[in-house]
Amino acid sequence: MKKIVVGALACLVLYAIIGFFVMPLVVRSLLTTYLSERLHRDVTMQTVSINPFMLTVQVQKGVITEPIHNLELVSFDELFMNLEAVSLWKGGPVVREIRLTGLHATIIRHEDLTYNVAHIVEWLRQPSTKPFLFSFNNIQITESSITFEDRPKHASHHVSDFTLAVPFISNLPYSIEVFVHPAFQANIDGTPITVVGKTKPFSPSHETVVAVDMHHVSLPRYVEYYPVEVGFKLVAGTLDAQLALSFLQTNGKSPALIMSGQAGINRLTVTDGHDRVLLTLPRFEIGIESIDVFAKSASLTKLFLQSPDVQVRRDKHGTLNVQSLGPKKAPKRAAPDQPSTASLESTEERPFKIRVTEAEMTNGTVTFIDEATERPFKAKLETIAVAVHHFSTDAVPSSGGGRLTQN
8 A cells, every 4th residue: 555655755855846847848849949940930938837736828928020121020929728638539729718918910911912920820821631629728818919010001010908708719629617708908009999799697508699780981991901813903892780699518529600680791892803894783681580600501681782783704715704703812731642432531621511591683684894815705694683592502402482583
């Protein structure tokens, strides 16, 4: 018995020594090396502290340095995480609490319309052969700020007093007691903004609901800063939206992020890569019964397009202008040799299912211009009207019918 007790105490002391003194040095070295290599930027951390008994990790003074401009791209004063032991058999990190204090980020848009964070965005967009499973709970970001330098427009925007509280973000069927209510608060260029949501008390399921109400939001002003290159330009358009975002996490089930409400776009104008008008749309309305983001399914009550005018062009090389509208794909990682059938099935993309109760288009126009022929060809369809009822992409047909009309 004495040997057993002494052996147990020795293992406990060894565990404490490794956890308190050895692991912080190893984690700090591995993290800084890995992030520096992947981000192509210097990453430093002043100290890393680990409590092996409480399963907490604390990082002091983390900095990602931008080498070109010799500035701190991202920095923070303190990062605190409280992990759960179930992470060992859940296949991904389960974190009870995350606190990030004193975060500051500097984003620069260069004269060529590229961003100093473009490489980081491309790295995050790279597909993974194995999905990353996680459960992050009680997330709190406080005392933070963001500086955005728009050099082409010789303007600078500043977000101060930034506070963000997120009850949970998860793709693991595991639930933890939530004590944080959703909230967003910031001062953007001197304008205070506050958004507060609600979280139901702890039960076998968590639900967080946030209401979003927007009116006359200028779309070009914000789409212009989209950090991924696309083949079109949004010239005009405003957005109105009254939405409710609900995040539901139930024990033993996959999480659900559900959006409902209604939205509309007014006076939309889109041009192609040669600044030629591709689409004009006076009014677009959408009624949302529910959109389940993680389950990739949407149930819409209404889709309405008023007088859309589309111009499709084929250039002298036989390329359609609509072929280059989407974002450029990130480079794919090399596939492993002889992948197993299981791995192929796990990475297969699941199709997005859509159900629409009623869709209608009135007074539409489509113009087709073909410059690839010996004599340029132009054709136009006008006053197109389309009405569709009970449309669905599900394999099982719905009980409703459809109607298509053209004047």
